[in-house]
Amino acid sequence: MSEGTCLCGSIRWSVTAQPTGSSHCHCSMCRKAHGAAFGTYNTVDAAGFEWLTDLDTLKIYEPAPDAERAFCSRCGSVVPDFSEDGETAYVPAGSHNEGPAVDIHIFVASKAPWFDITDDLPQYAEFSSDEQLQVHPDKPLTDKPEGVIRGSCLCNAVQFEITEPFKFIHNCHCSRCRRARSAAFTTNGFTSSDGVKFVSGESNIKIYKLPEAKFFTHAFCQTCGSGVPRLDADRGIAVIPLGSLDDDPGVKPDDHIFVGSKAGWYDITDDLPQFEKYPE
Numbered sequence: 348m349s350e351g352t353c354l355c356g357s358i359r360w361s362v363t364a365q366p367t368g369s370s371h372c373h374c375s376m377c378r379k380a381h382g383a384a385f386g387t388y389n390t391v392d393a394a395g396f397e398w399l400t401d402l403d404t405l406k407i408y409e410p411a412p413d414a415e416r417a418f419c420s421r422c423g424s425v426v427p428d429f430s431e432d433g434e435t436a437y438v439p440a441g442s443h444n445e446g447p448a449v450d451i452h453i454f455v456a457s458k459a460p461w462f463d464i465t466d467d468l469p470q471y472a473e474f475s476s477d478e479q480l481q482v483h484p485d486k487p488l489t490d491k492p493e494g495v496i497r498g499s500c501l502c503n504a505v506q507f508e509i510t511e512p513f514k515f516i517h518n519c520h521c522s523r524c525r526r527a528r529s530a531a532f533t534t535n536g537f538t539s540s541d542g543v544k545f546v547s548g549e550s551n552i553k554i555y556k557l558p559e560a561k562f563f564t565h566a567f568c569q570t571c572g573s574g575v576p577r578l579d580a581d582r583g584i585a586v587i588p589l590g591s592l593d594d595d596p597g598v599k600p601d602d603h604i605f606v607g608s609k610a611g612w613y614d615i616t617d618d619l620p621q622f623e624k625y626p627e
């Protein structure tokens with residue numbers, strides 16, 4: 348049995364059945380909803396899934412008529428969702444410290460240009476052949492303005508431009524990031540706080556601050572739950588979830604940090620430097 352929770356603890360659940368499958372999904376909806384390189388989902392028979400809390404803060408966003416995304420409206424974490432017939436639960440693995448080994452990569456055709464797949468798992472361009480769901484193509488990109496990297500949330504309410512280069516990009520495996528993004532790890536780009544301009548939707552951003560943390564806050568779109576840039580004017584920094592980018596930033600993550608807190612079900616297979624906590 349494995350218990351999962353959103354970052355703020357308002358929504359918790361228990362998985363009592365062995366998942367029937369587990370996949371890393373690289374589709375743009377997962378990248379945006381999680382604000383990460385990919386989402387990882389365990390497929391669980393609904394009889395083996397149980398909510399442990401009431402669902403007062405659960406919010407559903409429908410990016411397409413046949414698709415939905417569930418998140419906690421208090422903290423922004425992605426939370427489990429169900430198939431249309433209610434018989435299958437899709438549980439974000441990032442909310443669990445332990446879980447089954449992942450079987451496959453799906454929607455690799457939509458993969459983020461800044462993330463390289465370095466493991467040996469089978470890769471599918473879209474869904475694997477035995478799944479009966481529809482394909483949602485990536486948002487087509489138009490001409491990219493010079494010197495600007497654009498990004499947006501899944502519902503498009505929040506749009507922003509990054510005008511300064513990233514100082515560094517960390518893949519962070521800490522438990523707070525994993526819960527906030529419900530993903531294996533988060534990939535955050537750091538630049539100065541005046542290097543990010545909101546084109547629209549800044550008032551639609553909700554900030555959740557973890558009560559016990561000194562700095563840890565999670566910024567997300569209130570409508571769709573996507574992770575969005577967090578500007579910290581006091582410290583002069585902006586933290587941008589790379590999953591929200593629409594343009595190729597032309598750079599890749601520098602390292603893995605907080606690998607001491609890594610999810611037990613995820614193996615790092617690339618050659619990037621790894622730090623137990625922060626780099627020295």
Ligand SMILES: [Zn+2]
Binds near residue numbers: 353354357404421
């Ligand atoms: Zn929550």
Ligand SMILES: [Zn+2]
Binds near residue numbers: 373374375376378386
């Ligand atoms: Zn996906």
Ligand SMILES: [Zn+2]
Binds near residue numbers: 504570572
């Ligand atoms: Zn949104």
